[in-house]
Amino acid sequence: MRKYLLASAFIVAFSAPAFAEQFYVAFDPASHKCTMMHDIPGDTMKNMGGPYNSKEEAEKAMAGMEACAK
DSSP: OHHHHHHHHHHHHHHGGGGOOOEEEEEETTTTEEEEESSOOOTTSEEEEEEESSHHHHHHHHHTOTTTOO
């Protein structure tokens, strides 16, 4: 029984960082607007920064970016 509990603890410990939420700030040249996203921006959008560990951190960074302030 202890073997199974130990194995479960290791699985949870190693998989927990995979569930951490990250945010990226991307600039869309077509609409000239910035947006936050959970994935790395693709080819049509410019990556302005990230990864940020919280939504508040990404919003603060986005407010300070010149391209996003317009």
